[in-house]
């Protein structure tokens with residue numbers, strides 16, 4: 134059951150979420166794996182979109198050093214959340230370019246199969262890097278939403294979200310693949326991707342990327358979908374070990390079990406400054 138408050142602003146906007154492919158009416162060959170693959174990818178893309186919306190909706194309500202109510206820790210945590218979100222987006226596209234796209238090209242016999250999505254990645258990569266650099270180097274006293282982070286996000290967010298919608302349509306055009314072969318390929322690439330990296334990189338992922346994935350997921354979305362397929366213990370490990378004491382996760386729109394929750398730094402109704410105690 135969702136805990137999302139029906140009348141409250143939540144992270145299903147301003148950028149709309151991707152409709153779940155498996156729930157779309159009229160798709161050909163409904164038992165074919167291409168629909169499951171597109172659905173899997175749509176869940177990941179919606180995590181990215183919710184995270185982006187969480188930043189866009191909440192950052193303007195975090196007072197900066199020239200405003201009343203300024204708390205350096207809130208700004209530090211916001212910048213830390215932005216860093217984690219950026220790393221999560223980088224990781225997603227890195228896995229695609231390193232494992233998924235090449236394997237799909239080989240499987241289909243068409244070396245240019247995923248050229249379109251690959252080129253779309255180039256359109257927002259620079260902006261993402263700029264955002265990561267800003268969130269990493271900026272001291273809380275120097276941080277500004279307008280005249281700082283907002284302009285960087287505005288420079289690439291449309292390219293990013295256009296790509297996140299378009300790639301699902303590309304995956305939904307693969308109904309002619311051999312279904313079982315495609316399933317094996319898909320599962321195989323995920324296994325390779327999750328075992329990549331040294332111990333230090335894996336630990337960084339657990340304290341950075343994974344909390345962002347769980348905290349930006351919504352398992353109730355469009356009637357519910359079980360994703361990500363990771364061990365049941367993962368939310369417990371995140372809550373009681375990897376995420377403990379990290380205030381950045383206050384910006385997540387969901388709890389560690391992927392249930393929507395009210396935004397911590399949500400804009401308040403008119404006449405209120407929206408900056409009450411959020412310690």
Ligand SMILES: [Fe+2]
Pocket residue numbers: 174177178225229300
């Ligand atoms: Fe993707």
